[in-house]
Amino acid sequence: MTDAPTRAQRFAALIGPAARNAGYDGYGSGARLARDAGMSESSVSRMLKGQGIPDLEFWAxxxxxxxxxxxxxxxxxGIPLESLRTLSETKQSQVGSRSITPAELADRVGIHDPIGREMLAATIERLKRLEDQDAADETGDDHGGTAARI
Known part of the structure; x- marks a missing residue:
């Protein structure tokens, strides 16, 4: 009996051949793909080996x-596109609307795997920090150099 492929293996099975078809094949291809997609080389390596999935911010x-x-x-x-459309069409300004937690979002889009839920929550937190930093940059509120902002 063969085990079902992991999410990381399914991710690699789709992205790996597409990367090769796009010219990311041979020596240095992982580094080029990492640079062109804005990812780290180690993330690309793990992704192509089916050992990891990049953060959601890198998927597009x-x-x-x-x-x-x-x-x-x-x-x-396994993320139904319809669920994402429904969430994006919901306006926070609607009467009675409220923010939802990352766990609620995961439930709504059908992410039940604990690691996938953690990845979603971590990505949301990172995006919120980046938004806060962008807002601080626009107001001139600078609390240090690059290292302080990371």
């Missing part, structure tokens, strides 16, 4: 780089 740039539709990647990862 990665898809653009290798020529895969983001909707196809979401489908392969």
């Amino acid at each position: 740039p990665l898809c653009d780089t290798v020529g895969v539709e983001l909707s196809d990647l979401l489908a392969e990862m």
